[in-house]
Amino acid sequence: MLPRVPQARIVPDMGEISDGASEDVETYMQTLQLLERLHRRLLDLIKDEFERLGRQELTPVQALILYNLGEDEVSAGELRSRGMYQGSNVSYNLKKLVTMGYIHHERCDLDRRSVRVRLTDEGLRIRRIMRELFIRHAEGLLCSGILNEPPLAKVNQQMRGIESYWVERIRYIY
Template identity: 70%
Template sequence: MLSPASRDIHQLADPRLVPDLSETTDAYLDSLQLLERMHRLMLDLVKDEFERLNRNDLTPVQAMILYNLGESEVSAGELRSRGMYQGSNVSYNLKKLVSMGYVHHERSDLDRRSVRVRLTDTGLVVRELVHRMFLRHAEGLAMSGILEDPPLYQVNLQSRRIERFWGEQIRYIY
């Protein structure tokens, strides 16, 4: 049985319904490559920022884990599912962050297998460094007009639709 999103794509594949599917497909494939490159560039931006600040104790992935954790207290699994830690071992990085004093961890009273994590004061400082960097980038992009055509909220809406479609594809495999 096809998911609703799969049915929509199969209907789109009918050339009578979408006359220039190859153009749409090419744009989609280009978007996939662009997403991957942007993710890598974001990690490079974090790396460069930390090098400028002489903060060589953290990897960009570790810094992003701290940023995404924010002021929440979550399980390691929740953190893994909400982040973008391409090619990294979240458990290993969390252990490193705990040993370096950036993250506090505590076993759940209800389920001793589950570990809850939250930032220490030192972790919050790092999160703030990354946050300020992103704010500077947002200001620069806004001043340049890059975010206006199309408006970024529309780009984000489209990205969320693709994210939802991908999630449905994963769920309907089983």
């Protein structure tokens, strides 16, 4: 049997890369797919929880907006940068949430173009539902041992590193 000769792999838009690096590139591509899939699954979990509670008036993205808003009063731009609202129009969702009574909004005194938003009591109730859901999931994951190896703190550190790298690339564009 002949020894395996390392071959360069072709990755779209990246040209040739060495065989050693190609494994890392493939792993990174899998990570990207997994991140997207995890986000969709998170939205599915939220949707199921609100259907179970008979609260179908909220979309999963709207529930995430309420959760991420927290007890702070922030601008719409700040809220947008906090969250993960894949493929959604945050301004549209904020307007809907105001109409449904989950968010209170008011124009900033100094800059009338800027709007500050905060949760109403009903919005805070939804946020508590979301927090309880996430706590149940964390407890279940802890009991199952899924979060042990590698430790979730290490995974989060790596994800923050990827985020920082992406932010640098975005700033480079402009």
